[in-house]
Amino acid sequence: MGQYLLSTYAVEGEVPGASQTPEEMKAFMERVIALEDEMEATGTFVFGGALHDPDASTVLRASEGDVVMTDGPFVEAKEHIAGFYIINADDLDAALAWGRKVVDAIQHPIEVRPFRATGRVQA
Amino acid sequence: MTRTVAARADATAVERVFREAYGQAVATLIRVFGDITLAEDAVQDAFVIASDRWRRDGIPPNPAGWIVTTARNRAIDDLRRSARGRELHEQLGAIATPSHGPGTEEQGEEGPVTDDRLRLIFTCCHPALRPENRVALTLRLLGGLSVDEVARSFLVSESAMAKRLVRAKYKIKAAKIPYRVPDEADLASRLGSVLSVLYLIYNTGLDGRERASLRSEAIRLARALVELMPDEPEAAGLLALMLLSESRAAARTAEGDLVLLRAQDRTRWDRSMIEEGQAIVRACVRRGRPSSYQLQAAIQAVHSDADSFEATDWPQIVALYDHLYSVMPTPVVALNRAIAVAEVEGPSAALMTLNAIAPDLDSYHLLHAARGTMLRRLGQRDAAQAAFERAAHLAAMDADRRFLAQQIEELADDGALMEHPPGQIDWTAKRNK
Numbered sequence: 048m049g050q051y052l053l054s055t056y057a058v059e060g061e062v063p064g065a066s067q068t069p070e071e072m073k074a075f076m077e078r079v080i081a082l083e084d085e086m087e088a089t090g091t092f093v094f095g096g097a098l099h100d101p102d103a104s105t106v107l108r109a110s111e112g113d114v115v116m117t118d119g120p121f122v123e124a125k126e127h128i129a130g131f132y133i134i135n136a137d138d139l140d141a142a143l144a145w146g147r148k149v150v151d152a153i154q155h156p157i158e159v160r161p162f163r164a165t166g167r168v169q170a
Numbered sequence: 171m172t173r174t175v176a177a178r179a180d181a182t183a184v185e186r187v188f189r190e191a192y193g194q195a196v197a198t199l200i201r202v203f204g205d206i207t208l209a210e211d212a213v214q215d216a217f218v219i220a221s222d223r224w225r226r227d228g229i230p231p232n233p234a235g236w237i238v239t240t241a242r243n244r245a246i247d248d249l250r251r252s253a254r255g256r257e258l259h260e261q262l263g264a265i266a267t268p269s270h271g272p273g274t275e276e277q278g279e280e281g282p283v284t285d286d287r288l289r290l291i292f293t294c295c296h297p298a299l300r301p302e303n304r305v306a307l308t309l310r311l312l313g314g315l316s317v318d319e320v321a322r323s324f325l326v327s328e329s330a331m332a333k334r335l336v337r338a339k340y341k342i343k344a345a346k347i348p349y350r351v352p353d354e355a356d357l358a359s360r361l362g363s364v365l366s367v368l369y370l371i372y373n374t375g376l377d378g379r380e381r382a383s384l385r386s387e388a389i390r391l392a393r394a395l396v397e398l399m400p401d402e403p404e405a406a407g408l409l410a411l412m413l414l415s416e417s418r419a420a421a422r423t424a425e426g427d428l429v430l431l432r433a434q435d436r437t438r439w440d441r442s443m444i445e446e447g448q449a450i451v452r453a454c455v456r457r458g459r460p461s462s463y464q465l466q467a468a469i470q471a472v473h474s475d476a477d478s479f480e481a482t483d484w485p486q487i488v489a490l491y492d493h494l495y496s497v498m499p500t501p502v503v504a505l506n507r508a509i510a511v512a513e514v515e516g517p518s519a520a521l522m523t524l525n526a527i528a529p530d531l532d533s534y535h536l537l538h539a540a541r542g543t544m545l546r547r548l549g550q551r552d553a554a555q556a557a558f559e560r561a562a563h564l565a566a567m568d569a570d571r572r573f574l575a576q577q578i579e580e581l582a583d584d585g586a587l588m589e590h591p592p593g594q595i596d597w598t599a600k601r602n603k
Contacts, residue, residue, distance in 0.1 A: 049346050138346040139298060140356070161345045 048169065050093060050135055050162040051142040055155050057129035060100060065155075078152040086134065091145060095132030133162075184224045188217055191234035192314030193387065197286035198238050200349060203245065206311065206339050212241035219244075285394055287312055289349050295363040296347045303338040308367045309374065310335055312391070313384050322566055361399065365408050365463060368392055372412050376422075377567045385416060403457050407464030410450035414470035417443035428573040432479035444474045465494040484513040501530040509540055517547040535564035539574060546581065555581050 066072040086092035101120035108115050120127060132149065136142035139161070146159045162168045179187075192213065199209035216237045230236040294307040309315045321331035341347065352360045368388050375384030392409040399405050421434040429435075451471040454464045469490045476482040491507035504527045512520035521544040524537065531537035542557035555578055562574035 138348040139296075140348050140352070142345075143298065159345075163344070 048135055048137055049142070050133060050168055051145075052131055052133055052160045052162065053095075053142075053146055053149050053157050054131040054160070055129050055149075055153060055157045056126045057100075059125050060127075075153070082148055082152045085148070086132070086145070091134045091136065093133040093135060095130070095134075097130040098128060101127040178226065179224050179229045181221065181225065183229065184221050187224075187229050187233045188220055188237070189314045190387075191237050193287055193290075193312040194234040195237040195241060196311050196314075197290040198234075199241055199245070200290060201286050202238075202242060204349075206342060208245060209241075210311070212245035213237060215244045215248075216241035287391060288351055288394055291364055291367065291391060292351050292360060293342060293347055293349050295360065295367050296342075297360065297363060298345065298347060299338055299341065301363070301366075303334060304363055305367050305370050306331065306335055307338050309371060313371050313374070313387060315374070315384075357399065358402065361395075361402060361405060364395065365404060368395070369408060369411070369463070372415070376415075377569075382419075385412070385419070388412060389416060403454050403459050404461050404463050406450050407454055407461070407467045410447040410454070410467035411463055411470060413443045413447035413450070414467060414474055416440070417447065417474065423569065426569060426572075427576070428569050431473065436477065439474070447471060448474060460493070460497075462494060462498040465490055465497070469494070482513070484510060488514055501527045502534075505531060505534075505537055505540060512544060512547075517544040520544050521548065533564060535561040535566075535570065535574075537561075538564065539577075542574075542577060546577075546584065549584075551581055551584055 066075045083092060083095075104120045106117045106119065106121050108117070130153075132145075134142065134145055136145060139159075142159055142161075146157055149157055195213050195216070196206075196209050199212055200206055203209050203212070219240055220233075220237065224230070290312060291308060294311060295304045299307070306320050309320045310317065317332050317335065318328045320335070321328045326334075351357075368391055371384050371391075372388035375382055375386075375388060389409070389412050392405065392412055395405045396402075396409050417440040418431075418434060420440065421436065421438040422429055447467065448471045451464070451467050454460065454467070460468075469487055472483055472487050472490065487510045488507065491503065491510055495503050495507060504523060508520045508523035508527075511523065521541065524541050524544060528537060528541070538557045538561035542554045542561060545551075545554035545557055558574050558577045558581070562571050562578070565571045565574060
């Protein structure tokens, strides 16, 4: 059993193909809820959700014995993480099978990345 | 020589037998240890022992089994000695239980094919790995090629290839790419990648006598694939393509030099391989789902039908290349089609095509060799010489370089032949005398 991060990205603040109309938004939410229910029922779901825009981020940095904070995201880039799931999966094939379901639900590319075994995480 | 096992074996024989057994041994040890690098290191240790013991006592009747046993014992001893090893050894205890062991779950032992090498090839050819890494891993782990040999087949440096292999193995381990034959649902989509890897292994086996065992290895794995996937015509097509190519192995070289198709002694072609290959092609035609490997096999089947180069049904071959180019529009297909076109329409038409694709294949020695051949047939000796020299400069294999050097040498004799009309100079016929 391993744990995988399934992350999705917004480009310049926009999620391409994101829901525009209330009907689309409703259908999107239904797909996501159904997916999360299925993850929950199979013991796959660890945590996940959508993030606020990087404008809402604060960076903390150790500096001369103190911690300094700055406004904004860590990386100034066009792409920012927009949401993620952390899932349990036996191996990459199982994680990729869930990844396909996530892509079907959110209609957006995702990255599948394995967790390292450290602390509480058992890879 | 009536002894089945020599009492002593020389270093070359030991190396050859070891390489043949390498893929099976590594694949089995990966299943045992659940770790690729550990399996490779253990097999390398076993080789050091084998090169000493086999030379003294002779090669054992089951070399792969000997390597697996020796490598497993050595690896377990090493693991017990180190702290990290004890930790790993505990993990191995868990992996070894049937319900958790890699390759023993689901498809595992009940599956239609339980060959460890098949598990390993589906792992090496996993679509989450970039294509060049799939081929590199398969050649290294299943083909038993050295890192340097893999590097040369890719035209990259040894250190770059070593880094690439380390990264690919890291991903298999970190991301937990499974060690098993895929489920029925994924099997078809995973096949294309496996087939292209096998074909590259076969072609690597054509580069020099010391690699010939790669060809039988590729054919063996292709046979196992066909058995696993009897309804997949492309797997059958690849097997037929390899068999028809392999049927000419004995005629393809003479004293280490290459002999082109047109100059080959066709009585030395292996009839049983031709019959098997042609039977597969006929079955593929009946299925009516032609794609790239089946079409390439069909082209080879037409060559196999002809008693001589001149008697070949060239229009049929050009038609098959047209079909092939429609499903596989690559510069290499265009190159091979151009060579066939030369036999139907003459060297000018072929040269036009070759010049058009030259920018795409500038680093491919066969493009320049083909241009040299056409230019020579057109009587353009200086241009032909430049093309052959460029081909020789790019060719990686000694046999290719010797062949090309001979073409350049023969060009010097062409002056006397210039009285013949251009296009009538058949240098392969001259070679044949």
